[in-house]
Amino acid sequence: MFKVWIDAGHGGKDPGAVANGIQEKDITLKVSLGIKERLEETYENVQVLLSRSTDVFLELRDRTAKANAAGADVMVSIHCNAGGGKGGFESFRYTSASQNSIKLQETLHKAIMSKLGRIDRGQKSKNLHMVRESKMPAVLTENLFIDVAADADRLKQATVIDAIIDGHVQGIATYLGLKSKPVKEDKPVTQQRDINIPSKWAEETWKEVTDKGFFDGSRPGVPITREEVGIVVSRLLKYIDLKG
Structure with a gap:
């Protein structure tokens, strides 16, 4: 059983980036819950664990400590960006990342960009707590800009949130080599009629x-x-x- 740790950035008293009528903490939670549901529904032999499943505040050290204690095989920290500019998507690994973290980043980044189709800001490395303190391959994704109006408008659309979720799911499944669950065919329900009563x-x-x-x-x-x-x-x- 593969264990996937999904970290919804911010939460509770920490809203993250706030602009254009949306808060980062809400987007990251929605995406994280969607990733868990879709991964577990679609693929065999995988369990998705969450840093948070509600709007609560967690210290960074608590997030990585829980992921490490759980023995997760991979960790992905979900965020939205801020800082203006043209917007777009980017991902981060640790500055001295393992080869497995680099591979996870490459696989995730490619899958998310294929679904999102926005400006590609590139695969980057940075000394971020979530990717530094995690013992497993770890990547942090920055999914569009809260403070760029065009990106914010897209983050308000269910189809865009679905694309972000699907990209993460596809990337994680590809990296871990997950096998899809067999498709269940819905059999038509046949009602038994009473032969003693005419139609x-x-x-x-x-x-x-x-x-x-x-x-x-x-x-x-x-x-x-x-x-x-x-x-x-x-x-x-x-x-x-x-x-x-």
Whole structure:
């Protein structure tokens, strides 16, 4: 069972970047919850653990301590950017990152950019706590700019949030070599009818042919054999003779 640690940046008293009517902490939580749900629903042999699943504040040291204690195989810290400019997406690894962290960053970055399709600000390294203190391969993603109006407008769209989630899910699954769960085919539900009750559309006709003696009125819902057809035809001919 692979363990994936997803860290939703900021939270509680720490909103992160705030601009254009949105807060970073809300976006990171929404994306993190989406990654957990989609990864576990889509792939076998994976468990997603979260730094936070609600709007609470956590110190950075507590986040990495929990991820390390859990023995997570990878850690991804979710953030949104600020600082103006043209906006876009970028990712970070530690300045002295392991080869596995570099590989995770490359895989994640490529997958997210393929889904997001925005300005690529590149794969970068920086002395950030979340990627420095994590014992497993670790990457921090900066998903668009809160304070760039065009990016903020996109972050308000469900389709863009879905793209960010899908990019992270695809990148993590590719890096870990996860196997997709078999697709379950929905079998149509067949209702068993009561053979002793005629269908609504046939009620009037069934009463008519029963009253005239073509059928005995029992079991209107069962299939008819050729022998029974013969009996009905015989009764019909006698009925015609009588009328004639």
